[in-house]
Amino acid sequence: MSIAKKIQLHEEHIALGAKMAPFAGFEMPVKYSSETEEHHTVRNAVGVFDVSHMGEFFVGGPHALELIQKVSSNDASVLVDGQAQYSCLPNDKGGIVDDLIIYRFHAEKYLLVVNASNIEKDWDWISSQNTMGASLRNASDDYSLFAVQGPKAIEAMQSISPLDLSQIEFYHFAVGEFAGIQDVIISGTGYTGSGGFEIYVKNEDALVVWKSILQAGKEFGIQPIGLAARDSLRLEMGYCLYGNDIDDTTSPIEAGLGWITKFTKDFVNAEALKAEKEAGSKRKLCGFVLEERGIPRHGYEILNEDNEPIGVVTSGTQSPILGKGIGMGYINAPYHKKGTAIKIAIRKKQIPATVQRPPFVTK
């Protein structure tokens, strides 16, 4: 096991009282105060996450789109300049190399934002598929990424940018001045379901931008938020986490990512995935809510009402908003249907639960 890498603002987080822990090969802030309070801060006001562990690849040249279309499942040809798209990289064995966001700057410049734990794997995979000669640059070590999330994010950040932030639509982005720094990428994306931005800056500008975000957000109650709250926030929305809910062995179809798997174009393993879609998956990634006290966790068994195993939990937590255990997991047909009564084997108990389609929390 290699030593976890440090993100640019490592010392700054420790000074803010963060509890640091290894995650995806990086020392990351897990929480600053209480993860439950941090969760509510994002739902009710605004919080800022340092997610600089994420990877950034630039794809360029006349063959950029061709490469992206080949390796990704969603149709990137529909993107216009300044638009982003959630997608995944299918492997050639029916599974998923990674999920990612694809940004189009212009016809010959795209940015792929990938999971930290997969940077090397993704780089090798995409490079291996690059038979058309697109230019590829791994800029993961050059960029810091801050997610400013919450209903007050726009209002709180407007004072530090001349751009009209309210004009940046969901899954669109702008490049411009932010916190006095030029060429900052401001993206209307996030992983919380509470709205806001993700801000990409060069490492040398990271400290200035981070401090400006906290300063500008002060009167709106901004707090730094750790990865623990990031996990409970994304789970309340039912967003997949690579390594938990999807991996090299899960197909995008069974993972419920059919909506980003477009058979109107050709891509790696499209034929097999299309056949799977037509035949119907044997199991499906489902959301569920516990009917009694308990917290589902990765690896717990899912049972039917006769206590027979029908699946496995991939993610789970106590929803701070609902005050109930919520989770996701692969459930065999026909138990995957909404409203089905199931049970979760939590240590020595079988806790009743109901299959429910996420998001678990709506605005």
Next chain:
Amino acid sequence: MNIPSELKYTKDHEWVKIEGDIATIGITDFAQSELGDIVYVEVETQGEELEEGAVFGSVEAVKTVSDLFMPVAGVVEEVNEALEDSPEIVNEDPYGNGWMVKVKLSGELGEELLDADAYKELIGA
């Protein structure tokens, strides 16, 4: 890190306070800090006589679940009912209102129990 000198400790991060033949048991400040926000404490052994080292319950935090071990042998006489509705008391006051069970001692105290200095060394505080 708060480690009161009048208490005894286990390697599993429980504390125990002995008063006569009654032992009050909880988890340490270090333990609650490592666990993070505690969602509930489950003790279903009330009335049972348990060996030293036996599991008397579990604590579910946002991130993880942990078993609770008996620092001493005895009968679980009382469970802190305040934790039912307000488990966060364990985070806020682990050595006081966040106590978990009271146990009637049924034997000699174990030699495994640590004093405050030894526990401090254990957690590297």
